[in-house]
Amino acid sequence: MFLNLNKLRLSDTVVTKRSQNLTINIENKSQQGYSGSLGTLNIHAEETAESKTTVEFVFRCTNLENKDVFSKSDPFLKISRNAESGVTIPICKTEVIHNNLNPTWQPVCLTMLQLDNPLIIECLDFDISGKHELIGCLQAMIHICTSKVQRSMSDLKNLHKEKAGANFVATHHGRNKVLNGELFVDMYREKPTYSFLDYLSSGFELNFMVAVDFTSSNGNPKKPHSLHYIDPSGHLNAYQRAILEAGEVLQFYDSDKRFPAWGFGGRTPDGNVSYCFNLNLSPHESEVNGVEGIMAAYTYSLQNVALAGPTLVGKVIDKASQIAAKSVSQNSYKYHVLLLITDGVLTDLQETIDALVKASDLPLSILIVGVGNADFTEMEANS
Template sequence: MTLWLFVIGLSVFYFLYVTHTRKDNKSPQKQKSVEKYVTTIDGQRRRLSSIFRSFVLSVADPANNNYLDATCEKPNPFLFRSFVDRFQSFEDVSHAMKEAGLFQCRLILGIDFTASNEWQGRVTNKGNSLHYISRNRQNPYQHIISVLQHTLKDILETDYENHMQSNHNDHDKSIKKIRSGIPVYGFGDSVTKDETTFSLQSDGHPCQNFEEVQECYRESTGQRSLGGPTSYAPIIHRAIELVEQTDQFHILVIIADGQFVNEGPTVKAIVDASFYPLSIIVVGVGDGPWELLRQFDDWLPQRQFDNFQFVEYAAILKDTNPKTADPILALHMFMEVPDQYEIVQQLGYISKQKETSKVAELDKNDSVL
């Protein structure tokens, strides 16, 4: 009861604050300032309304995964709210993936090569660049790739490559190249900047396994000059292209330091991606701040579904026993994937029957989780 009174009182106070306007002034310069102030207040009022509505709906429905309008079975932006982190272990997440029908999926990896990596590790990476490679310990990028290797080795569609090798048609061969391996892209270097991406493989093909991912990453850190500014839009749009070509559920993992100059293109890209069977996970490495990425995670109600998960790498390592750090990190990374997979099926992005039959065709006796 105390919490409700506090929320109601805070809402009333803030409403009175944002609706307060200054007295009119006939000076053109001051009049322009007043108009700008009123516009800002209007935006704050709309945001407060959205926050309050989301809070009430979250309390009413703790499962927090109802995005569909019951009358027309289509996404309703007024019902948007982020998924609740409801799992306690990575094993729980794996079981939920299986229950949702997600037996196998595709992975896309994005690596941040912006110049802010040079100073973003002053606190969390012992003063070193986040891309600094040592013989004694993995840098954050290498460590996260290792975590992906250990936790996703059974769920990635590595067997699908062998299934396609029996086809001799040129068209089928091109599909095989797209669907096999792990596409790994860099962004934000001095050449691509915030405009496009580059493949970590010199021939542009996906890496065939995580060992090759690590090798390509080490080579790229010595060959690429860090640049910027930071934008996730190029890597997200690249991922959308791959999803369109393969018509499969994909997980895009972006490892980045999160320093934005202009977040607008990234916001638009995240919204665009919500129209595809694509889960976006950003692992923030470095010192932060992370407020903007947390906003991407919890808000952006223009999205068709909650397709974005943010994980603060250093905070998890700090609060976790080193022996259990990897599964805990994986838990936070893939916490929302089961719910995301279910919702993309409800939205019609993926046919559940088609996905199930394809897995059965690949290997009827294989249990991947």
């Protein structure tokens, strides 16, 4: 499958259109030639201004209309905004809460750029077929456009401040009917967000950390087919290459060149499977000296740790987050980069996502490097 752009640069093609809209045919290409259309891709471009502020919301609903016969609705919120051209652009969806007419969703973070235009907030009943049924839109504070209600950011801020609810409406036979269901904003918080370059330009040093997968799916380290095989000829395995390539770049931004290094998913010399053990097997100290120290600790662990499993990385991320949080509390100018190397799909995917969300406000980046032939599609989709 490919997008036929007639060899033109996509950005130039879109922005030079008078409406800044472009529709592209998606075609299937085989060795014998084209074998039919797979649909179209609609692209809209607009100019935006830079903003480093994000807004965190917690949404809650009460008395939603039940759309199911034998159970209760499975509601989620869909938030969209209108572009200057009038095109509706989805920007966010909450998670689905099953069998609940009074749901409270996990926090939603939106940038000021996303909130620049009036919002369209819809509550839908999830259907596994993808044909979600509209429960309702918010009652108009500004105006109703077709069947959708637009809310500005200030409206949502006022809902939180006044602890008030906004009624949903539904369209029946061309008329808008006010429903009993209400939406509440339980939390509204504006906070600055900083990029990696912001930290570096402000004088932060980098602190490199690494975590290595010691699960049995890597194969017996004594066998040449193993991802952990130490080749006597000196040829580096996949883990050694990842450590060396990332470490050689990042170490120049760290003045003391002492790097925390851990392993996870291995059976340590005490007989227990650990999901965050010091790579040098020290009972107290995880830091090693330089990239050479990481490589030496990795080799030492391979000689003394039995591969086990499953692949759980939540504890490693929590450990890295603790170090980053400590540096913030001590006002030290450190930006932390955790290199997490694994050969397979994470077993604790939801725990990992939760740990990443908790760490999102810290000066911490996490690089997940996949080695071997495992399918990392699910990890990429949820990163």
